[in-house]
Amino acid sequence: MITLLFFAGVKETIGSETLKLEGEQQTIAEIKEHLQHTYPTLSLQGVMVAINEEFAMDEDIVKENDRVAFIPPVSGG
Template identity: 35%
Template sequence: MIQVYYFAGLRDAAGKAEETIDRAEWKVQELLDWVEEAYPAFRNKTVFVAVNEEYASREDVITSGDIVALIPPVSGG
């Protein structure tokens, strides 16, 4: 099971703050592809991914028990 958290505007796009996905292993890119398919509002959005509190690349592998955060770009001034 992979725990996924959606932050800020991505929470609105998903319609939820978190969910558990029943997968043993997934590449970050596969997760992002799934999210775009499940939640069309994610399409064309920039999304940063953190796995177990560390930013991940699209090729990194997520395994069961990992915690994933999907984070939009942060701006400030």
């Protein structure tokens, strides 16, 4: 099982801090595609992704028991 972690606006759109994904290893791009299909209003533009607390690219592979965080851009003042 893969654990997905969401923050800020992504968390609000998904409606949860975490989701669990069943299945074999897959790429970040495949996970993003699944999320955007499941949550059509979700925008992942500018969102950074980390696998097990290491920043990742779309082609990186996610394996069983990995934790994948979706971190939107931060603004403040």
